[in-house]
Amino acid sequence: MNFHQATPIQEMAIPKILKGSDLLACAQTGTGKTGAYLIPILDRVPDYPKGQISTLILVPTRELAQQIDEQVQGLGYYVDATSIAIYGGNKGPEWEQQKKALTQGADVIIATPGRLIAHLQLGYVKFDQLKTLILDEADRMLDMGFIGDIMNILKHLPAQRQTLLFSATMPPKIRDLARRIMHQPEEINLAVSKPAEGIDQQFYLAGDAQKVPLLIHLMQSVENPSMVLFTSRKSEVNVIVRALKKMKWDARGISSDSEQGERETILRDFKNRAFPILVATDVLSRGIDIDNLSHVVNFDVPRDPEDYVHRIGRTARAAAKGTAITFINDQDQHRVVRIERLLEKELEKRSITEGLGLGPAPLWDPKKDRGNKKKTTAPQTSSSAEKPKRFFNKKKKTGPAKTQG
Template structure:
């Protein structure tokens, strides 16, 4: 279905064309007409399906052609990275329709707070916000939300996982009624249904490809101890050219040790976690997107919502406890029509989490072993019976932090302003590696 088949205004169609959007994706094809008609929506679609544009396009169409003096749309998101990304997408689309927007999130300094305050008090057309920072502004009394007509909860399941339910309900108390409310979620647990009953009014539902990774992802599982993971990864990448890879680790205190270890193995790498300050995170992410280095080490702060083009590999240094998190991690590759590779390392302590993934997929995954010729020693043995019993000790942190010696080689803010409409290599295996048996 082409976008010109929707009842969109000409300036919005020009904006869509400028972003090189081709035919509408399934989530866009089903969600856009519902949103244009003004109804509430509960949509379930995994990342990489075009769900952000599925609500941005019709909301921009409405905001650009509905009378309002203050903010008309509020988008709540779980992380600052996602807020920035959506704001950038609105800038691209809003360039043609004259809509204004700003991302409101924590972790920044005084000038950014003042910029957010100005936009919230003067009324940017669209606000994209993390719940905690938005509440901090709301409590000071200058936020003008009396004309909000559209509320979006993006990554709603993630926000609930992060404990934002109370914040969401508090924010709702500041918003007028009636309004259009849209919930987008990658999964549909009971708590999402419960929240939908509380805040949605006679919603229509759209559910697509829940909890299934794209068929274009080559999923590879390797049995590997902590001291074998990165040397094995270096070997696996020997025959790969033009690598662009995100390596996920479940513990933020292992990000920098893994980066140092990868560098000693000859792989250019940088890392980000929730401990990184906002300026650093934006700079590292921007450099990675610009292909200035091939390997980004990150915690799950990046697993949802962040769109990085042409990502060739996703590596799970450890197995996520929640199989849904596994789906979101590997969903960073094989975006749109591209292909990708997902590599997951399994140590003895993580075997029970592999069983959860298998139950989700309703099939057993192949567990590969380390090639003998690498001289890294034998792979751990997968013991399904022991794992299914939930046995085995699970460390709460690294037993030994990696070091360069031990491992071997293991955004700028825009000012708020009213916009005017415009026209149209393998390394020798080192002696030890980062330990990260806790996820």
């Protein structure tokens, strides 16, 4: 596959995994974590009997499961490794295909916890010959509430196994989980706080109603963009897509509420450059490898500083260049301060909306008490604050309507 040099996480992890140690590894997304555990695991596949599940990989999202499955097929081609991704959806042909793989024994199973639990409850899944358990993006799985499912799955696994836990961050709850499921793990900790040097980080002060027209202005001079726009609220995905389409930009959205087939089609078309803007929740901020993104946009500031690093890490991968645009409204300013602490530097905040005829931008004042902001800055008409879909009012020359969108 034209891999010539190990990344730092691969160089440190592969010998420990080959030695058979349990491993707790913390490394930023985009640093080669998947190869760090797949390469040594696949190296062992010819030593195990066929028809038995030797490796189980648990992941938080179906997109990551699919991507790892593809990498198993590529990396494991010459060791005759079989694999399948087990993730949610209707109990149709995919369910039967998953059941067949689980009963006949694929070498590597990559699964989201909820879907695997559904199969386990029917009694036909046997993990008695399992050699290795891998939890990838473990911190994200805990954030998504999978701890109960993970502990349930562990009851079906042999006590004598190698356990590898890979995480992009190392909060206390990850160490607590490691103590519960691992045996004297070795540890690897690589810095997670620094975005790639090739990312041009741009921050703009903007009210919610100003964000779409400001984005259109910023993108006017960009040729052939390929952009992922992140929002923290899945309810906003379709709202933003409609607003962009009204401004003659081709955009599509993806969130955890999207149907399985629709998500797969949209993600495939975006990777193939069928449309320029993908609007997504944090379901895409971790682990998903999309080549040659020109821009990442934070429509709102991520709740956690580490998530900012993961979001903008979708661009400027593998030493490439990229641009990360972040919009800051009044309520998100304290989150920017936390990002600055993590990055250990002050970030430039630009205020350009008034010069564009979009009205004044929010003032940068992160120490201001915004607890009663809705009462003190209520719009003049009672209806405007109740229309989150109304990002931009072309009829008004005094600026965009105040919204929650």
